[in-house]
Amino acid sequence: DQQVKQNSPSLSVQEGRISILNCDYTNSMFDYFLWYKKYPAEGPTFLISISSIKDKNEDGRFTVFLNKSAKHLSLHIVPSQPGDSAVYFCAATRTGTASKLTFGTGTRLQVTL
Amino acid sequence: EAGVTQFPSHSVIEKGQTVTLRCDPISGHDNLYWYRRVMGKEIKFLLHFVKESKQDESGMPNNRFLAERTGGTYSTLKVQPAELEDSGVYFCASSPSGFNTEAFFGQGTRLTVV
Numbered sequence: 001d002q003q004v005k006q007n008s009p010s011l012s013v014q015e016g017r018i019s020i021l022n023c024d025y026t027n028s029m030f031d032y033f034l035w036y037k038k039y040p041a042e043g044p045t046f047l048i049s050i051s052s053i054k055d056k057n058e059d060g061r062f063t064v065f066l067n068k069s070a071k072h073l074s075l076h077i078v079p080s081q082p083g084d085s086a087v088y089f090c091a092a093t094r095t096g097t098a099s100k101l102t103f104g105t106g107t108r109l110q111v112t113l
Numbered sequence: 114e115a116g117v118t119q120f121p122s123h124s125v126i127e128k129g130q131t132v133t134l135r136c137d138p139i140s141g142h143d144n145l146y147w148y149r150r151v152m153g154k155e156i157k158f159l160l161h162f163v164k165e166s167k168q169d170e171s172g173m174p175n176n177r178f179l180a181e182r183t184g185g186t187y188s189t190l191k192v193q194p195a196e197l198e199d200s201g202v203y204f205c206a207s208s209p210s211g212f213n214t215e216a217f218f219g220q221g222t223r224l225t226v227v
Contacts, residue, residue, distance in 0.1 A: 039219065043204055043206075043218030043219050043221050044223075089155075091156075099157055100146065100161055100169060101146075101156075101158065101216065103148075103156040104155055105154055105155045106153075106155070
């Protein structure tokens with residue numbers, strides 16, 4: 001039973017445009033959400049996070065939106081750059097469980113010139 | 114500051130053999146985690162150490178997997194005997210103590226069982 005789902009395995013976006021990556025979760029106990037970025041042959045790298053008490057968190061070109069009622073979050077990258085091409089993982093956890101993360105299957109983003 | 118280091122980066126072993134993976138966390142990080150990603154699927158939690166103690170090992174697949182964390186520093190994950198389905202990329206991560214702290218991942222060990 002997959003508790004965190006990323007239904008789009010891949011996404012292609014033109015450089016300069018907005019990339020929107022989506023994630024859904026089923027476990028209502030999750031209250032902290034993270035996005036990780038992964039390049040080939042490297043480990044996941046933390047990108048941005050959001051607590052369930054917020055509905056938006058922004059860091060430079062990256063913004064994460066959380067819709068608790070829909071159990072949905074999204075990552076917006078504006079503007080997209082070729083260096084953003086990577087696999088993006090959505091992850092969720094419960095406060096108090098440190099960083100025991102439940103991951104989605106990832107979305108491969110390709111930013112084209 | 115050194116990041117999370119894993120060794121080896123790649124291991125190919127035959128079914129039935131034993132393999133030991135090593136992880137050196139970031140110095141001072143009390144929390145150490147092992148995760149596994151199998152063939153393009155999600156990254157799955159295996160277990161969590163707080164210092165030298167196993168806090169949560171609910172993700173360990175079976176008793177062929179044994180994890181240790183010596184003196185609360187580096188950790189090893191032993192698979193004995195290895196089976197074909199154990200193939201995948203094993204990630205180690207560490208984080209400092211506290212709530213909702215970011216986990217830093219190593220580059221992973223790609224294990225192939227043939």
